[in-house]
Amino acid sequence: xxxxxxxxxxxxxxxxxxxRVLQKNNYNHxxxxxxxxxxxxxxxxxxxxxxxxxxxxxxxPKMNGLEFLKILKSNHALRYTPVVILSTSxxxxxxxxxxxxxxxxYIVKPLKYEDYAYKIKCLIEYWSVNELIKR
Amino acid sequence: xxxELEILQRALQREKAARKQAEQILEGKSKExxxxxxxxKDANAKLEDGLTEKTSELQGxxxxxxxxxVLMDISGNVIKMNHSAKELFGYDINQEKLNIVKLIYxxxxxxxxxxxxxxxxxxxxSNYQARVYTKHKGVRTVHINASLILNNKKQPIxxxxxxxxxxEELEQKQIxxxxxxxxxxxxxxxxxGIALTQFGKILxxxxxxxxxxxxxxxxxxxxxxxxxxxxxxxxxxxxxxQQMNDGEIDYFSVNKRYVKKDGSWFWAKTNVAAVRNEDGxxxxxxxxxxxxxxxxEFEKQRDKLVKNLEKxxxxxxxxxxxxxHDLKSPLRSMNALLTWLQEDYAEVxxxxxxxxxxxxxxxxxxxxxxxxxxxxxxxxxxxxxxKQNIALQDIVTDIIDVIHIPNHITIKIxxxxxxxxxxxxSLQQLFQNLLNNAVKYNDKEQGVITVSCEQKDEFWEFAxxxxxxxxxxxxxxxxxxxxxxxxxxxxxxxxxLSIVKKIVDLYDGKIWLVSEEGIGTTFYFxxxxxx
Numbered sequence: 013x014x015x016x017x018x019x020x021x022x023x024x025x026x027x028x029x030x031x032r033v034l035q036k037n038n039y040n041h042x043x044x045x046x047x048x049x050x051x052x053x054x055x056x057x058x059x060x061x062x063x064x065x066x067x068x069x070x071x072x073p074k075m076n077g078l079e080f081l082k083i084l085k086s087n088h089a090l091r092y093t094p095v096v097i098l099s100t101s102x103x104x105x106x107x108x109x110x111x112x113x114x115x116x117x118y119i120v121k122p123l124k125y126e127d128y129a130y131k132i133k134c135l136i137e138y139w140s141v142n143e144l145i146k147r
Numbered sequence: 148x149x150x151e152l153e154i155l156q157r158a159l160q161r162e163k164a165a166r167k168q169a170e171q172i173l174e175g176k177s178k179e180x181x182x183x184x185x186x187x188k189d190a191n192a193k194l195e196d197g198l199t200e201k202t203s204e205l206q207g208x209x210x211x212x213x214x215x216x217v218l219m220d221i222s223g224n225v226i227k228m229n230h231s232a233k234e235l236f237g238y239d240i241n242q243e244k245l246n247i248v249k250l251i252y253x254x255x256x257x258x259x260x261x262x263x264x265x266x267x268x269x270x271x272x273s274n275y276q277a278r279v280y281t282k283h284k285g286v287r288t289v290h291i292n293a294s295l296i297l298n299n300k301k302q303p304i305x306x307x308x309x310x311x312x313x314x315e316e317l318e319q320k321q322i323x324x325x326x327x328x329x330x331x332x333x334x335x336x337x338x339x340g341i342a343l344t345q346f347g348k349i350l351x352x353x354x355x356x357x358x359x360x361x362x363x364x365x366x367x368x369x370x371x372x373x374x375x376x377x378x379x380x381x382x383x384x385x386x387x388x389q390q391m392n393d394g395e396i397d398y399f400s401v402n403k404r405y406v407k408k409d410g411s412w413f414w415a416k417t418n419v420a421a422v423r424n425e426d427g428x429x430x431x432x433x434x435x436x437x438x439x440x441x442x443x444e445f446e447k448q449r450d451k452l453v454k455n456l457e458k459x460x461x462x463x464x465x466x467x468x469x470x471x472h473d474l475k476s477p478l479r480s481m482n483a484l485l486t487w488l489q490e491d492y493a494e495v496x497x498x499x500x501x502x503x504x505x506x507x508x509x510x511x512x513x514x515x516x517x518x519x520x521x522x523x524x525x526x527x528x529x530x531x532x533x534k535q536n537i538a539l540q541d542i543v544t545d546i547i548d549v550i551h552i553p554n555h556i557t558i559k560i561x562x563x564x565x566x567x568x569x570x571x572x573s574l575q576q577l578f579q580n581l582l583n584n585a586v587k588y589n590d591k592e593q594g595v596i597t598v599s600c601e602q603k604d605e606f607w608e609f610a611x612x613x614x615x616x617x618x619x620x621x622x623x624x625x626x627x628x629x630x631x632x633x634x635x636x637x638x639x640x641x642x643x644l645s646i647v648k649k650i651v652d653l654y655d656g657k658i659w660l661v662s663e664e665g666i667g668t669t670f671y672f673x674x675x676x677x678x
Contacts, residue, residue, distance in 0.1 A: 025480035032487070071472055100475040103468055121479055123515045125486040128479070 015140065016042040018063035020052045020080065021098070022072040029125065030067070033132045041136065049075030053083065062093055064144050065116075070099040070106060078109060085114045092145045096135065215310040218296075221303055223247040235289075235312055237282030252278035252286060262293075266306060270295045276313070288314045340415070340436040347371045347388075350431060359415070359438055361408035372434075377404050377412065384417070392429050397421045402439065413440045467525035471518045478518070481511050517630075520642025524629060527573055527649050537574050539564035543598055546579045556586055556594030564600050565607055567674050569654060577650045578611075580643040581670055585613035606656065606673040617664035627658070647672075 021027050027045050034041060044063060046052035049072065056062065066084075070077035077097065084090050094116035099106065102120045110118065119135065122128050209216055215232035219225045225245040228236070238245045251259045255277040262275050271294040278286050293308035334341055340356030342349055352367045360367065360375060373381045380403040387399045398420050404412040415436040422430045485508050489501065496504070540563060547558050567574070578598075585596045596613045618626065625631050627648040632641035651658045651672045662668035 023476060023480065025483060026476075029479075029483050071469075071476070100479065101468070101472050121475075123475075123479060123482055123512065125479075125483040128483070 014040045014042055015064040015136075015144075016044065016061065018044045018046065018052060018055065018066045020046045020049065020066065020072070020077070021069040022047050023069070026069065026098075026121075029128060030132065033129050034136075036129070037133060037136075039136060048072045049077065049080030049083070052080060056090060062090070064093070065139050066093055066095045067098050068095050070097060070101060070110070078106075078113070081110060081113050081115070094139075094144070212309070215312070216307065217247070217310060218305060218307045219247055220305050226305065232310065235281065235287070235310065236279070250279045250281075252280060254278070266293055266295060267303065270297075287312050288317050340438075342367070342434045342436070343431050344372055344434060345431040346392075346429070347373060347385075356436065359407075359413070359436065360405060366408075375405050375407075377406065380404055384419075388419070388432070391419070391421050391432065394427055397423075405436065413438050414443050415439060464525055467521060471522045474518050475515065478511050478515050482508065485511070517642065520646070523576070524642055524646050524649065527576070527646060527653065534568050534570060536566050537569050537571055538566045539574065539578070539600075542571070542575050543578050543582075546575065546582055550579065550583060550586065552586055553594075555592060556589055556596065558582060558586075558596040558598070560598045562599045562601070564598070564609075565602070567607065567676075569674070573650045573653065577647055577672075580647045581611045584643060585611060585615060585668075589613055589615040591615065602676075603673070606675045608671060608673050610669050610671050612667065612669040614667040617666055618660065618662040618668055619664055620662075623660055623662070 019027060019030050021030070031043060034043060044055055044059075046055050052066075053075075068077045068081065077099070081095060084093070084095065091114075095114075096117035096119060097110050097115055098119050098121055100121050107118055117135070119131055122131065209229050212229055213231060215235045216227070216229040217225055217232050218227035223246045225238075225240050225247060228238070228240055233239055236245075236250060258277055262272050262277075265272050271292075273292040275291040275293065276288065277291075278288050281287055290311045290313045291308045293306055295303045296305040296307060298304045334353045337353060337355055340359045341353040342356050343351040349367050349370050349372065352364050357364055357367065362370070362375075367375075373385075376384070380401075384399075384401050384403055387396070387401065390396045391399065398418070400416065400418045402414060402416050404414055406412045416439050417437075418435045420433050420435075422433060424430045485504050489496070489504055540560065543560055543564055547560075552558060582596065582598075586594070589596070591614050594614065596611065599610050599612075601608045601610075626644050628641075629645035630641040631645075648658055651674075654674050656673040656675065658670065658672040660668055660670045
């Protein structure tokens with residue numbers, strides 16, 4: 013059963029990394045990409061179906077990850093979609109703030125691609141066996 | 148004849164009558180005289196009684212007089228002395244003659260003579276004050292009032308004097324004056340403004356008070372405390388003053404402003420103490436004021452500086468955070484792209500290309516380490532974490548378990564490590580960096596690293612000793628500077644020891660090293676016992 017992911021990430025190569033992990037593992041999940049929070053909100057408004065899971069970068073131009081998260085969590089329709097943070101920051105404040113607003117996970121992007129691929133693989137396999145609210 | 152007889156008889160008759168009358172008058176007169184004599188006698192007796200009475204009265208006064216009484220003739224020979232006089236001068240005129248001149252203190256002789264002439268000329272003198280010799284007690288200072296005694300021809304026949312010994316009184320007075328002088332010297336030269344007040348009225352001020360306010364003492368004596376205060380602040384101190392008047396407090400301290408003569412004001416710390424009468428009512432208040440305008444200004448500036456510092460510290464931290472984050476992202480991209488090149492073109496690339504890609508990956512790795520180091524360095528901050536009791540024995544044991552130690556190296560804790568007050572993260576970082584270095588740069592077949600601690604007066608002195616390569620003396624200062632590294636190994640970023648130094652500085656400690664090249668190094672550092 014394929015899942016639909018929304019990846020919100022301004023860096024093109026980061027998006028490529030995520031896509032490559034999906035491809036290399038032959039997952040049949042659907043990936044929607046958005047370059048920043050504003051674009052992501054547009055995607056969410058225009059799509060009839062909501063994504064099953066959102067992967068969110070924190071450091072982005074225009075609307076950053078935290079701002080997007082706050083809007084998402086204050087929206088009655090969207091608040092039930094789990095959000096996993098993908099960030100280079102392991103800063104305590106970032107962790108605390110995002111968990112306070114409400115996230116389902118927090119991944120610190122490792123330097124090495126192999127490590128990254130491994131982490132994303134684990135994530136996807138974990139969420140594949142989860143029960144999610146379908147609408 | 149008979150006629151003649153008749154005439155004679157009648158004349159005789161008349162004469163008889165006249166005589167009888169005269170006799171009667173005489174008798175009356177003599178009776179009167181007797182009565183007068185009798186009355187005179189009575190009066191005389193009464194007078195005599197009175198005199199005796201007065202004399203004995205006088206005798207009593209004279210005898211009981213606390214002051215010395217001396218009666219002398221006009222040549223200065225003492226005729227009479229009362230008991231006090233005998234006591235004072237030590238002479239008994241019943242046993243030896245005494246002339247007053249003998250008593251006059253040498254240096255006061257002239258003054259005594261002048262006074263005596265005044266006595267003769269004017270009949271008395273008062274408030275004569277001079278020194279006298281006494282038989283036993285040496286020199287005494289006395290106060291004398293004297294007067295002449297005249298006979299009925301208004302000629303002087305004697306002089307009398309009341310003498311009071313004021314030696315002790317004078318001494319007391321001198322001591323008192325001296326103390327008063329000392330006290331006023333203190334008060335006058337005090338840098339604190341001092342004022343004596345009574346129910347808001349200013350009674351006395353010192354120089355400092357006058358110069359603080361810009362008024363003269365006389366001007367201030369016309370003022371009340373409220374005239375030199377700002378209204379609101381006066382009300383506040385007035386309520387304290389009321390409590391003092393009510394006997395609730397004896398002392399209070401306020402910071403208030405005083406208005407100077409030129410209308411400007413200054414802040415002063417004011418301490419007010421009550422001086423009470425025996426019944427507890429307020430006699431007056433003593434106010435000590437100290438100009439704290441500069442001090443307050445200084446505090447204000449300091450607060451501002453601290454705030455600015457906090458702000459720029461936070462900005463710097465945020466900056467380091469953002470910058471390192473922004474730098475890390477491209478490194479991740481580079482790593483991914485290089486990895487993909489290796490994966491996707493594994494067969495196309497020759498060994499040389501693979502080698503270059505690997506070297507690139509290593510540089511990316513080193514760059515990442517550097518950035519992490521900067522982030523760590525900038526996140527070590529005093530205000531970040533609460534202070535707790537930290538058991539260093541546990542901390543260091545944990546580190547030894549966690550860090551990678553090759554089989555040929557051993558780390559031993561050779562003295563029990565203490566519990567110190569601090570935050571866990573920074574103390575852990577401190578030991579971990581030093582131990583990591585000791586492990587990393589050990590070049591011996593059997594590496595031995597020891598951790599020990601010694602208690603000094605006010606601090607703990609720690610030592611981490613290794614038998615590694617040693618560090619040349621010329622680098623001992625340099626190694627604590629950020630980005631300074633002594634080798635070209637990929638992992639060394641030059642941040643580790645600068646973090647160590649920063650942490651030790653935060654704990655007000657010192658760090659130094661003793662090293663011999665080829666033999667090994669000992670890093671010493673101190674942490675305060677009480678923080």
